[in-house]
Amino acid sequence: MIICANKMEYPLRSQCQRVQKQVMVNTEKERASLLFMQALVSRGSVDAVSHHMASHPQYLESFLRSQHYILHMDGPLPLPCRHYIAIMAAARHHCSYLVSLHSAHFLRVGGDPVWLQGLEAAPPRLRHLDHINKVLAHQPWLTACSHMQTLLKTGEQCWSLAELVQAVVLLAHCHSLCSFVFGSRADGLCDLAPFPKSPNSTPPAYCPCDTANGNANVPDITRRRSLDSSCEMLFLKERIQKSQEEREKREERLLHAHNTLQQTELEDEEETAVYSAEPSRFVSDPDFCYQEFARQEEDHFQVFRVQDYSWEDHGFSLVNRLYSDIGHLLDDRFRSVASLPSSHSPDLKRAIWNYIHCVLGIRYDDYDYGEVNQLLKGDMKLYIKAVACFPDDTKAPVCPLPWAPLKPSERIHVNLLIMEARLQAELLYALRAITQYMIA
Numbered sequence: 423m424i425i426c427a428n429k430m431e432y433p434l435r436s437q438c439q440r441v442q443k444q445v446m447v448n449t450e451k452e453r454a455s456l457l458f459m460q461a462l463v464s465r466g467s468v469d470a471v472s473h474h475m476a477s478h479p480q481y482l483e484s485f486l487r488s489q490h491y492i493l494h495m496d497g498p499l500p501l502p503c504r505h506y507i508a509i510m511a512a513a514r515h516h517c518s519y520l521v522s523l524h525s526a527h528f529l530r531v532g533g534d535p536v537w538l539q540g541l542e543a544a545p546p547r548l549r550h551l552d553h554i555n556k557v558l559a560h561q562p563w564l565t566a567c568s569h570m571q572t573l574l575k576t577g578e579q580c581w582s583l584a585e586l587v588q589a590v591v592l593l594a595h596c597h598s599l600c601s602f603v604f605g606s607r608a609d610g611l612c613d614l615a616p617f618p619k620s621p622n623s624t625p626p627a628y629c630p631c632d633t634a635n636g637n638a639n640v641p642d643i644t645r646r647r648s649l650d651s652s653c654e655m656l657f658l659k660e661r662i663q664k665s666q667e668e669r670e671k672r673e674e675r676l677l678h679a680h681n682t683l684q685q686t687e688l689e690d691e692e693e694t695a696v697y698s699a700e701p702s703r704f705v706s707d708p709d710f711c712y713q714e715f716a717r718q719e720e721d722h723f724q725v726f727r728v729q730d731y732s733w734e735d736h737g738f739s740l741v742n743r744l745y746s747d748i749g750h751l752l753d754d755r756f757r758s759v760a761s762l763p764s765s766h767s768p769d770l771k772r773a774i775w776n777y778i779h780c781v782l783g784i785r786y787d788d789y790d791y792g793e794v795n796q797l798l799k800g801d802m803k804l805y806i807k808a809v810a811c812f813p814d815d816t817k818a819p820v821c822p823l824p825w826a827p828l829k830p831s832e833r834i835h836v837n838l839l840i841m842e843a844r845l846q847a848e849l850l851y852a853l854r855a856i857t858q859y860m861i862a
Contacts, residue, residue, distance in 0.1 A: 469523065471599070474606045477831035481838060484758045488751035492592055493527075497745065498584040499592075502533035506548060507555075507589055510541070511596035513704035514559040515814040519603055520596060521701045540703035547579045551589060552706055558590075558848045559597045560712045560812075563726065563783040565851040567858040574859065587744040587856065591752075594848035598841045605809035605837040712811045715783040726784040726850065733846055737853040744856075752849070759842045764835050765828075771839060773797040778810045778843040784850065810840050 475482040493504055505528040512520035525538055537544045541552065550573060557564045573581045581589070702708065731737070733756070742749025760771065776786055777794045798806070808815065828836075 470519070471603065471606075474602075474834055475838070477834050478762055478838065481755070481758045481762055484751070484754045488748070488755055489595070491748065491751055492588070492595060497588050498582060499588050501531040502528055502537075503548065504588075504592060505531065505533065506537060506544060507551065507592045508596045509538075510548070510552065510555050510704050511559065511593045512600055513701035514556055514597065515600040515604070516701045516705075517600040517603055517814070518701055520600060521704070538703075541706060545579075547581070550579060550581075551593075554590070554852075555593055556707060556710050558593055558852060560710055561715075562848050562851040563715055565855045567855050567862060570855050570859040571862075583856070583860075584744050587741060587853075588748075590852040590856075591741065591745065591748060591849070594845050594852065597848060598845035601809050601813045601844055602837050602841040604813035605840060606834060715781060726854075728779075728784060728786050728850075729788075731850065731854045731857070733850060736857065737850055740853050740857060741849070752845075756842055756846060759835075759838050762835055762838075765832060766835065769793060770797050774806060774836065774839050775843045777803065777806060778840060779847050781807050781811060782844070782847045784847055806836075806840055809837065810844050 472482060472486065475485060493508070494501070497504070499507075505524045508524040509521050509528065512524065528538070529535060541549060554565065554569050554573070557569065570586065573586055574583065733753075738749045738753055741752070760775075764771070772789075773794050776789055776791070777798060779785070780791065780794070794803075
């Protein structure tokens with residue numbers, strides 16, 4: 423009897439493990455579904471970036487929470503200024519997707535349409551931010567205390583410390599998000615143009631979002647479909663596109679009436695489209711770009727050693743003190759991306775993170791950089807460096823051959839690591855410069 427019981431124990435244990443695994447999978451799908459529904463309620467849309475991140479709901483939740491806080495919650499900068507800074511940051515990498523997205527948000531929160539004519543049309547105070555914007559985007563190791571001193575000097579157009587910290591966080595957030603936008607195109611899942619259309623440009627008869635939008639005539643079997651179904655994702659995008667287009671038309675009519683413009687709605691739409699689709703309008707010194715840090719003269723550019731200034735010991739406390747709670751939200755993002763379940767070994771994830779910091783001039787004294795060459799193949803290193811340092815030159819990057827067996831979610835995970843490592847690197851340079859200003 424004991425032997426028989428032991429024989430029965432193994433299939434029962436295996437069955438329990440399968441059930442537990444299925445429950446975990448269903449929970450993750452439900453979590454992604456809930457995040458999408460929350461986005462639909464709060465913003466009326468689900469952007470393409472969130473679609474890609476949806477394969478990692480744990481990370482997506484922390485990303486959306488921090489992004490919402492930076493762009494919409496209490497802070498020293500007015501809402502229109504926040505979105506304009508985001509436009510400036512995205513324009514440095516010629517990211518039309520983010521420029522268009524934030525141009526629309528800029529108008530919705532009451533931004534002056536004249537500012538969208540280009541950087542020269544913006545107030546001097548925002549134009550003064552242009553230099554630190556281009557430095558952080560392309561050569562962050564050039565960030566110096568003098569840059570912060572110029573912005574914080576007394577005068578009518580000066581910045582407060584709290585305002586500057588929020589601006590720096592916004593710039594770093596959008597620069598790194600550009601890397602994700604361009605890098606994720608390598609997955610071949612869908613184009614990241616905002617609100618993509620279906621091949622036949624016709625909306626489906628129904629989708630899982632219909633219940634949230636008041637359509638009760640949806641078959642139950644459709645509502646139960648999982649969000650990771652490619653068919654359902656297409657339905658979701660089509661529904662979002664239709665809802666977004668209808669909402670934008672209503673808002674454009676309101677904007678037209680309030681400003682008493684003597685133009686037709688068609689002309690207004692065309693003008694807005696021109697402004698939002700031209701990132702070059704918001705870029706000065708377009709020839710300023712990424713340069714190999716390793717080839718810089720040692721006397722002029724010192725290696726940034728994490729042992730001297732780290733996120734955990736220095737950056738976190740400073741940013742959290744000057745911009746309440748953002749340190750916790752950013753720290754949660756860094757921890758979330760590092761703890762995501764993955765087929766990648768912890769050593770490989772650390773190699774990706776440290777390699778990105780290395781090409782941006784940041785070094786860890788306690789890390790053996792020989793592991794980078796051992797764990798990252800040549801093609802993968804080229805891809806990671808391109809997406810992290812000059813994503814606008816990789817508008818349609820080819821997925822390296824070593825990645826071919828990886829699932830789409832694993833490739834997204836790599837792009838998330840690239841994004842967060844770059845975000846932390848820019849923050850370290852900027853916050854160190856602000857610290858130097860404060861103690862000078």
